[in-house]
Amino acid sequence: MIKIFPTIQIKELDAYTIENEPIASIDLMERASQALAKAISERWGAETPFTVFAGPGNNGGDALAVSRLLAEQGYRVEVYLFNTKGTLSPDCETNKERLARVSGIDFHEITTQFVPPVLTAEHVVVDGLFGSGLNKPLSGGFAAVVKYINSSPATVVAIDVPSGLMGEDNTYNIQANIIRADLTLSLQLPKLAFLFAENEPFVGEWQLLDIGLSEEAITEKETDFALTEHEDMASMLKPRGKFAHKGSFGRALLIAGSQGMAGASVLAARACLRSGVGLLTVHIPFCNNFIVQTAVPEAMTEIDINDVRFSCATDTDDYQAVGIGPGLGRAEDTEAALLDQIDSCQTPMIVDADALNLLGEHRSYIGRLPKGSILTPHPKELERLVGKCQNSYERLTKARELAKSAGVYIILKGAYSVIIAPSEKCWFNPTGNPGMATGGSGDVLTGVVLALLAQGYDAETAARMAAYVHGLAGDIACKKHGAMGMTAGDIVTCLPLAWRMLEEKL
Structure with a gap:
């Protein structure tokens, strides 16, 4: 670094x-x-x-x-x-x-x-x-x-x-x-x-x-700030043992999607599976079941009691990590279910998108998140949690204060996404490009973080590695398709090559 x-x-x-x-x-x-x-x-x-x-x-x-x-x-x-x-x-x-x-x-x-x-x-x-x-x-x-x-x-x-x-x-x-x-x-x-x-x-x-x-x-x-390098991430990657099986790489639960937003759950699920998770279950409303089962056949689905959105907290005891937020919507029963889910969950959570927006109305719940949880806000989502900021310096300062007070890790997304620990230590991520400024890119990141937490990586390593590989896959996609033409799905498609570059220390 x-x-x-x-x-x-x-x-x-x-x-x-x-x-x-x-x-x-x-x-x-x-x-x-x-x-x-x-x-x-x-x-x-x-x-x-x-x-x-x-x-x-x-x-x-x-x-x-x-x-x-x-x-x-x-x-x-x-x-x-x-x-x-x-x-x-x-x-x-x-x-x-x-x-x-x-x-x-x-x-x-x-x-x-x-x-x-x-x-x-x-x-x-x-x-x-x-x-x-x-x-x-x-x-x-x-x-x-x-x-x-x-x-x-x-x-x-x-x-x-x-x-x-x-x-x-x-x-x-x-x-x-x-x-x-x-x-x-x-x-x-x-x-x-x-x-x-x-x-x-x-x-x-x-x-x-x-x-x-x-x-x-x-x-x-000593300093609280550093810029991540490729060698740092390659050295943190765990080798996969010859006798390992799917149970060795964790079970993840993804709570995502609502009517008209099935794509968010598909992108996050595909990214999770492309990042080494052993087993993935996606909790979705019935209206999205056919789409997810068809688009992501490797994932299992769990159906919410509501046909069109997340409305009821689910049991998380059998999972090593829980991701929540992509495409969730902001309905009243979804809001209530999110708060119930946080109170009942003992497993590290990745909180993104609409889950962050809903938490903006219930900021005290951030401190109730399980130990090792990770928030993945973009600047506007962060401001809903900490208040308006004049510039990036103030935004970083407030994000550090939030990480410390709530005991959570934060991936503050941007051109140099910054990973912030509860200790207030910050790692800036060098990978990524403007082509990644497209709908669904954040859902992909959520899937990558979820996979790494489920595999047993500590929150700090999972956040840093996910941000790096997500950006690296985006850079590969940009070389292939150009910044104008790439989509979030292209980032998912390029994740295997990004992981191989770390595995082979390329």
């Missing part, structure tokens, strides 16, 4: 590396700048004109060093160093002196008046005004420079973090005063803000660059 540290802790990692490698801070800056220049030169040739905007701190020092390295490779570079207070950081000052020894660079040090350069669509702007240490919105002259860059047709590359963007919480930031980068070259580790939907216009594509920060310090330093 890739750890995600608050920006203040990244400074501590820098300091630890400088002290214990040991390496001088100016040499660590040079190492970072070499990685930056290499990444830039791999994308743009020497014929591309570069305009570099450098601030007075260490982010500006990086920018000056990158300017020198690019110029030494034959790039045409124009540099604007903003030194309006007459004070540069020591390493920025050193890189200014080094830059002065290189010929062919058009260098401007701005102390008072700034005359903006002409920026065309052919230009690449390197943003090195401010880095991750920023703790208040940009204003005044720097805000004006940001607005000028954003109004230009140039391609913008941000060093470490787009100037004006804070590393975590941007609730009170001024969006107009944040660089809108096309590419952000993040040093060593990602910033939490990169993973929030509202920051995509500022971050653009982001790429991690290894600058050799202490692996020992990264390993030892």
Whole structure:
């Protein structure tokens, strides 16, 4: 996994590396700048004109060093160093002196008046005004420079973090005063803000660059946030024994579907069966029985007393996991049956879709869910449980509070779905694509989680692995069908290949 540290802790990692490698801070800056220049030169040739905007701190020092390295490779570079207070950081000052020894660079040090350069669509702007240490919105002259860059047709590359963007919480930031980068070259580790939907216009594509920060310090330093990697999931997958039988892989109960919503139960059931469960029973109204029996012959059905919807809690003693919610509807008797089901169930539950919406009217019942239960809300469903949120940071904060207070796990779905434990630890999921933004995709995820819980995976592992494989199957489907043409059923169809990729550590 890739750890995600608050920006203040990244400074501590820098300091630890400088002290214990040991390496001088100016040499660590040079190492970072070499990685930056290499990444830039791999994308743009020497014929591309570069305009570099450098601030007075260490982010500006990086920018000056990158300017020198690019110029030494034959790039045409124009540099604007903003030194309006007459004070540069020591390493920025050193890189200014080094830059002065290189010929062919058009260098401007701005102390008072700034005359903006002409920026065309052919230009690449390197943003090195401010880095991750920023703790208040940009204003005044720097805000004006940001607005000028954003109004230009140039391609913008941000060093470490787009100037004006804070590393975590941007609730009170001024969006107009944040660089809108096309590419952000993040040093060593990602910033939490990169993973929030509202920051995509500022971050653009982001790429991690290894600058050799202490692996020992990264390993030892604790953080509540991490980005899952393929190797993490492959190592968690349990081998299936040669003498195993269907009873070895658990019995799952899926309570899903209502009149006109049989598809939700079909998708969730198919996903569950494609994710290794031993036996699956689907609790459905009679009106959906023929559809489910025909579409999913591997599943058994249990018929509700109501012909068109879930209306009566059922016995769960014989099951290792219970999934509830897809296509359930919100009728009064369904609501009552859901609450009864929660009170009577001792088996871990996966709660999704309409079950979440109904719980929004009975929030106290979240804390009554059996130990090891998992909620799988999208942002709007979460807000029905925790209240309105201004942005992704507040949504994540409230979801963490809910997980802790109710003792449940949460898969908060999105481009970087985040799995939240009752300990408030968070794992962001890297797989998935916009083609998965289609009806039924969440039902598929519910089926995958249900299968893993039934097989005996603990809730944390089940949630993390399900989110990863669900997204991986979506990525496979996207390559095959394209984002526009794929459906939730395509994700189910691609689950076996996704599981094989984990089994074979591909």
